[in-house]
Amino acid sequence: MALRTSVIPKVVLAAASVALLTVTSGCSSDDDSADSSASATARGPITYVEGKDTTETGVIKQIIDLWNSSHPDEQVSFKEEPSDADQARSDMVQHLQAKQSDYDVLGLDVIWTAQFAANGWLQPLKDDFAIDTSGLLAPTVASATYNGTLYAAPKNTNGGLLFYRKDLVPVPPKTWGEMIAACPIAKQNNIGCYAGQFAPYEGLTVNTSEAINSHGGSFVGPDGKTPTVDSPQARAGLQQLVDGFKSGDIPADAITFKEQESQRAFEDGKLLFLRNWPYVYGTAAEGDSQVKGKYDVAPLPGVAGVGTSTLGGYNAAISQFSKHKATALDFVKFLTSEQAQRIIADGALPPTLASLYDDPALIAELPYLPALKESIANAVPRPVTPFYPAVTKAVQDNAYAALKGEKSVDQAITDMQAGIASAGS
Numbered sequence: 001m002a003l004r005t006s007v008i009p010k011v012v013l014a015a016a017s018v019a020l021l022t023v024t025s026g027c028s029s030d031d032d033s034a035d036s037s038a039s040a041t042a043r044g045p046i047t048y049v050e051g052k053d054t055t056e057t058g059v060i061k062q063i064i065d066l067w068n069s070s071h072p073d074e075q076v077s078f079k080e081e082p083s084d085a086d087q088a089r090s091d092m093v094q095h096l097q098a099k100q101s102d103y104d105v106l107g108l109d110v111i112w113t114a115q116f117a118a119n120g121w122l123q124p125l126k127d128d129f130a131i132d133t134s135g136l137l138a139p140t141v142a143s144a145t146y147n148g149t150l151y152a153a154p155k156n157t158n159g160g161l162l163f164y165r166k167d168l169v170p171v172p173p174k175t176w177g178e179m180i181a182a183c184p185i186a187k188q189n190n191i192g193c194y195a196g197q198f199a200p201y202e203g204l205t206v207n208t209s210e211a212i213n214s215h216g217g218s219f220v221g222p223d224g225k226t227p228t229v230d231s232p233q234a235r236a237g238l239q240q241l242v243d244g245f246k247s248g249d250i251p252a253d254a255i256t257f258k259e260q261e262s263q264r265a266f267e268d269g270k271l272l273f274l275r276n277w278p279y280v281y282g283t284a285a286e287g288d289s290q291v292k293g294k295y296d297v298a299p300l301p302g303v304a305g306v307g308t309s310t311l312g313g314y315n316a317a318i319s320q321f322s323k324h325k326a327t328a329l330d331f332v333k334f335l336t337s338e339q340a341q342r343i344i345a346d347g348a349l350p351p352t353l354a355s356l357y358d359d360p361a362l363i364a365e366l367p368y369l370p371a372l373k374e375s376i377a378n379a380v381p382r383p384v385t386p387f388y389p390a391v392t393k394a395v396q397d398n399a400y401a402a403l404k405g406e407k408s409v410d411q412a413i414t415d416m417q418a419g420i421a422s423a424g425s
Contacts, residue, residue, distance in 0.1 A: 039101075040128065044324040045075045046331060049092060050107025050314065052083035059347035060107075063340045067331060074327045079103065096121040096319065104322040105331055107314050108152060110143040110381055111388050114224055116317065117146040118386030123318040123325060125150040131333055137373075140352040143381040144315040147223065151317055153332045154352040156344050158312030159375035160210060161297045161368060163266055163274040163284070172298035176214075176240060179273055179301050183249045186272040192251035194244065195262050196275035200400040203258050205382060205392045206310040207275065208399040210300060212237035213308035213380045219395065224385035225424045229395075230417035239409045242402050255403060267291055275300060277312070278350060281368045299374045311379040313350070350376070387423040394419025 053060045064076045081088035089112060095103050096116070108116060116122050125131050131153055133141045140154035162179075164172050168189060173179035183193035196210075197203030209219070217234035220227060244250035251271075254262070259276060263283060266274040269290035274280070278297075285292055300307035316335050318328045334340055341353040345362055350372055356362055357373035383391050394416050402412035 039325045043327045046104035048105045049079040049103045051081045051088040055347035057347040101323045104328045114146040115386040117151040122151045139379040152315035155316045156349040159309040166296040167294040193249045194273040195254040214302040219383040227420035309375045309379040311381045390423035
């Protein structure tokens with residue numbers, strides 16, 4: 001079976017502008033407000049809302065068509081938002097702030113879930129709305145949980161992978177130290193050693209989070225508000241990246257890299273190691289790629305073993321204002337079923353159902369699945385906080401200043417802590 005090329009996941013498409021996200025105001029609408037007690041058991045047509053479906057196979061349409069074929073009285077319509085994350089989120093916020101009932105189930109980027117929950121816009125998935133998450137990858141469930149309560153069902157996920165030149169490094173490094181020790185091989189071949197995404201945008205938060213989390217650091221406490229980044233572990237994580245730039249093991253031009261720039265550098269044969277998302281496994285085998293047949297993937301390297309990936313993906317949540325919550329709940333459960341999860345996987349989106357990562361047929365089609373399963377098993381969501389836009393800005397601004405040599409690591413972490421503290425004030 002030919003390897004399909006995965007499209008760039010929505011976590012990437014959303015990344016460039018997430019720091020600019022703001023909550024916009026909407027007018028209340030008594031006519032469109034749902035009676036919560038009546039809607040809890042009510043059934044009928046519902047609308048599923050998510051950003052533009054960029055999969056080649058039309059994953060969302062396939063899932064909805066399958067549902068509709070057996071639910072003639074509870075049809076699901078798809079409201080496709082723009083691919084621009086700001087626009088998609090802004091539209092959802094306006095409808096929810098106005099308490100409108102026309103958006104029943106929401107496809108939320110994992111970084112939005114806490115803020116939507118904190119604002120009271122989502123139906124908690126507990127008691128009569130509880131869902132079975134035992135078969136789902138645990139970190140994906142954590143991404144849908146805020147302040148100890150599950151607010152969404154993990155629909156699809158994502159994790160970072162280490163792409164490496166297997167023709168030059170037959171055995172992938174398991175630790176950051178092992179990877180850096182292999183950098184002389186890159187110099188011997190006149191290429192860069194390692195790159196991730198270090199431009200001042202959401203990708204920098206992802207890469208910084210992976211370095212800090214791998215060293216045992218964190219950004220906020222369980223309440224999503226208390227800053228915790230001022231720690232020796234966080235300093236060690238950021239120092240690792242700063243040292244990489246200082247030594248040249250991370251090429252100087254990587255400070256300008258987003259996902260696609262780093263992808264091109266690897267596919268042009270200019271890097272020994274690359275941190276990126278699974279979609280690169282397909283693109284590196286196509287077109288004028290200089291590394292066809294010369295690369296493989298492994299989990300991200302950590303301090304003493306597998307590193308901590310930053311979790312991506314989308315969660316499906318029920319609007320607090322839906323008039324047909326019983327149908328909405330069943331559809332949310334359906335999204336985590338094996339039928340729907342296989343459609344998701346066939347669309348080259350990482351599923352949240354753990355058993356699919358051990359499926360021989362899927363592994364034959366998507367050889368990166370075993371490495372991705374290990375990556376996601378060790379993944380941590382980005383800071384779970386209702387103030388995410390301000391938090392990610394504090395992370396990006398200060399990490400970038402440290403990588404550029406404009407701030408010491410100590411000062412960058414101190415200022416990052418202050419920025420996160422002021423995010424909720």
